Amino acid sequence: MDHSHHIPLTETDLTGDILDGATIYGPGDEKIGSVSHVHGAGPTSQVVIDVGGFLGIGAKPVGVAISDLEFMRDEDGNVHAVTNWTKDQLTEMPEHIDR
Numbered sequence: 001m002d003h004s005h006h007i008p009l010t011e012t013d014l015t016g017d018i019l020d021g022a023t024i025y026g027p028g029d030e031k032i033g034s035v036s037h038v039h040g041a042g043p044t045s046q047v048v049i050d051v052g053g054f055l056g057i058g059a060k061p062v063g064v065a066i067s068d069l070e071f072m073r074d075e076d077g078n079v080h081a082v083t084n085w086t087k088d089q090l091t092e093m094p095e096h097i098d099r
Helices: 087-092
Strands: 023-025 031-039 046-051 060-065 070-073 079-082
Touching: 031 087, 046 087, 060 087
Parallel strands: 023 079
Antiparallel strands: 023 031, 031 046, 046 060, 070 079
């Protein structure tokens, strides 16, 4: 997928309502996970990504800084993000547990 024509989200768009369910693409443009939920709003948010599993079953939630993800909208208005993290790197992270 060519992300160069996609519209970057603004800081005010970085909310759970907009980001929840967004697909995350790795450095090779492969799907590596999806946004489970977001803690906070704006540039200091933490994004919880479900990695692995199948249809949400067996996925491992991991938390990353929103600054590690580049969120954008495609031509159809779908929100997604790209990152330099690989699926293996995310899988090796500690599991995120909501408190």
